Amino acid sequence: FELAAGISLSPEEDSDSDGLKNIDEYYAGLDPKNPDCDNDGLSDGAEVASGFNPSNSTHVLHVNGSMLDDSGNGLYAETAKKYISSALELAKQQDDGRSEYIVIVADGVYKGGQNLNLDFGGHGIWLRSANGPASAVIDCEGADNARVLISKQTGDSRACLEGFTL
Secondary structure, eight states: OHHHHTSOOOTTSOTTOSSSOHHHHHHTTOOTTOSOTTOSSSOHHHHHHTTOOTTSOEEEEEEOTTSSSSOSOSSSGGGOBSSHHHHHHHHHHHOOSSOEEEEEEOSEEEOSGGGSSEEOTTOOEEEEESSOTTTEEEOOTTSOGGGSEEOSSOOOTTOEEESOBO
């Protein structure tokens, strides 16, 4: 391991404190001395634990239904998009085919046309609630739950809806 990696590190240690053993980083083609190999602000270990590739840049977008309007850029909780569909559109527009997107939805009840018929458009977007299904509800307003998520095209199998009550 050390000879192949060109460094003097214990394979079982986590030299960069990112949550991954040196040997695992070596086999994944990552730098065991760099906790964030793609420089996206998320540690390599956090990305692996979330199912993302630490070699690809991961972008986080935020949604908060209590925002006054939808004019925020979604990059921070303080500038969150108001509607889920707006954050999904932003992720689709910015996707270069190599990046990964997580849309984090704040606690609340989301209803109305801009929070239904959500289309990932074949992109590898993870739509996740911030605190789980007890805290984030997509209200179908009496319609079939199938109205929440639609897919108009096939695409990335990493697309995921997680942590919501429908």
